[in-house]
Amino acid sequence: MKLSLSFFAVGVLLLLLQTTFLHLLPLGPVVPDLILVLCVYWGLYHPTVGAVLGSFLLGYSVDVVSSPILGLNAFAMSLVFLAVYLSSRSIWLHHPVVSSIIVLLASLVKGGALMLVWTFFLSVDGFWIGAMRYILMEALVAALMAPIVFALLRRAQAYVEKVHVPA
Amino acid sequence: MFAFLRKNQILLSSCLCLILSLYILTAAARGQLKNDPIGPILLWIMRPLQLAAQATTNWIQDIQNNYSTLAGYRSENEKLRNRIQELEVEKNQLLEAEATNRRLQQILEFRSQLPAGSVTASIIADSGSTWFKSCLLDKGSADGVRKGLAVVTPLGVVGQVVAVTARTAKVLLVTDPNSGVDVLVQRTRARGIVSGSLDNGPILKYVKRSEDIQEGDRLVTSGLDGVFPKGVVVGAVTKVRKQTLGLFQHIEVMPAVNLGRTEEVLIVKPDASQGKN
Numbered sequence: 001m002k003l004s005l006s007f008f009a010v011g012v013l014l015l016l017l018q019t020t021f022l023h024l025l026p027l028g029p030v031v032p033d034l035i036l037v038l039c040v041y042w043g044l045y046h047p048t049v050g051a052v053l054g055s056f057l058l059g060y061s062v063d064v065v066s067s068p069i070l071g072l073n074a075f076a077m078s079l080v081f082l083a084v085y086l087s088s089r090s091i092w093l094h095h096p097v098v099s100s101i102i103v104l105l106a107s108l109v110k111g112g113a114l115m116l117v118w119t120f121f122l123s124v125d126g127f128w129i130g131a132m133r134y135i136l137m138e139a140l141v142a143a144l145m146a147p148i149v150f151a152l153l154r155r156a157q158a159y160v161e162k163v164h165v166p167a
Numbered sequence: 168m169f170a171f172l173r174k175n176q177i178l179l180s181s182c183l184c185l186i187l188s189l190y191i192l193t194a195a196a197r198g199q200l201k202n203d204p205i206g207p208i209l210l211w212i213m214r215p216l217q218l219a220a221q222a223t224t225n226w227i228q229d230i231q232n233n234y235s236t237l238a239g240y241r242s243e244n245e246k247l248r249n250r251i252q253e254l255e256v257e258k259n260q261l262l263e264a265e266a267t268n269r270r271l272q273q274i275l276e277f278r279s280q281l282p283a284g285s286v287t288a289s290i291i292a293d294s295g296s297t298w299f300k301s302c303l304l305d306k307g308s309a310d311g312v313r314k315g316l317a318v319v320t321p322l323g324v325v326g327q328v329v330a331v332t333a334r335t336a337k338v339l340l341v342t343d344p345n346s347g348v349d350v351l352v353q354r355t356r357a358r359g360i361v362s363g364s365l366d367n368g369p370i371l372k373y374v375k376r377s378e379d380i381q382e383g384d385r386l387v388t389s390g391l392d393g394v395f396p397k398g399v400v401v402g403a404v405t406k407v408r409k410q411t412l413g414l415f416q417h418i419e420v421m422p423a424v425n426l427g428r429t430e431e432v433l434i435v436k437p438d439a440s441q442g443k444n
Binding site for chain 1: 220
């Protein structure tokens with residue numbers, strides 16, 4: 001319970017960071033997708049029903065805050081979580097490079113999903129060309145940030161679990 | 168059944184979430200989702216947090232902006248300082264060029280008064296000695312300069328060439344104790360020899376006690392020594408002392424040319440000086 005609450009707090013914090021602060025980073029139009037990184041982390045290290053709901057809710061929150069259409073990010077985050085959860089069974093994960101690669105692929109999955117959904121529901125002329133560039137850039141940034149975020153989350157998880165279950 | 172659900176709960180819940188999100192998407196895209204039940208709650212929860220986060224972000228941004236502005240001012244200040252220094256150097260160069268131009272103009276005008284053949288030269292070194300008063304010019308035998316030539320400026324006599332190399336010439340200044348210039352007192356036409364001394368600057372020698380010499384009298388070259396052209400100013404009398412004994416007066420002279428501040432000179436060739444005579 002305590003861990004779930006902690007993850008909820010982390011999710012809210014990342015959402016806040018992403019919607020208020022991260023656009024100030026000198027990365028041009030790209031905003032690091034920390035929520036995606038958290039969803040990947042959940043898919044890899046904390047695959048629970050709560051994490052599934054958390055991914056969905058975080059995506060939905062992004063939709064509520066910033067998306068032009070509800071359900072877009074909720075779908076993408078749920079898909080990312082599922083993809084990572086399914087692939088995590090056959091991947092050796094305890095290396096920062098591997099986590100970066102997984103986040104990169106997850107980000108590409110998310111981008112692909114967003115593009116498909118966007119094209120299907122909101123047809124915008126010339127959307128693909130610009131979107132491809134942003135997807136790649138966002139995936140790279142997310143992959144670069146993944147090891148740091150993972151390390152922080154792992155430390156936080158270890159700390160909470162240690163407090164929660166005293167020896 | 169229950170075991171299957173329990174075993175695949177994550178997979179199933181994920182699929183449910185996907186289906187739910189697709190349903191929401193479709194409904195939202197078709198405009199059927201009039202009342203979003205979760206959105207307002209989320210926003211209600213997020214609003215104070217976002218306000219606080221935004222305030223913090225704005226505060227950080229303000230600090231960053233202030234720092235950037237200050238850094239910008241500092242950088243601009245540094246640039247302006249550098250620019251001022253550059254302009255100072257430029258200004259000095261221009262003033263120097265103007266001064267040089269003026270001096271050269273004077274020399275040119277003076278040169279036109281002399282017979283052709285005079286050589287313009289720059290002083291490139293000083294004697295650097297208390298005992299000897301000389302200087303080094305940047306022209307030598309390659310430029311037609313020879314030992315014994317007169318060296319003058321528009322203001323007056325400088326000295327005489329005493330040694331020459333291909334590219335340099337050494338000049339013995341009129342203030343050197345070993346120098347001697349045959350002069351006339353411009354007002355009375357009395358003759359004498361101006362020579363340097365180690366005491367109080369040049370003195371006018373061999374002027375009879377009977378001659379009327381006064382302070383301020385101008386001394387000009389007589390042209391009789393075969394070195395200096397006639398009529399070039401050598402200096403002015405600053406002090407006259409008629410001694411009780413002896414044939415001659417003791418006359419102190421102020422050189423017309425401030426030798427410490429002279430940069431360009433004219434070397435007068437013998438033919439020229441003779442022609443002038």
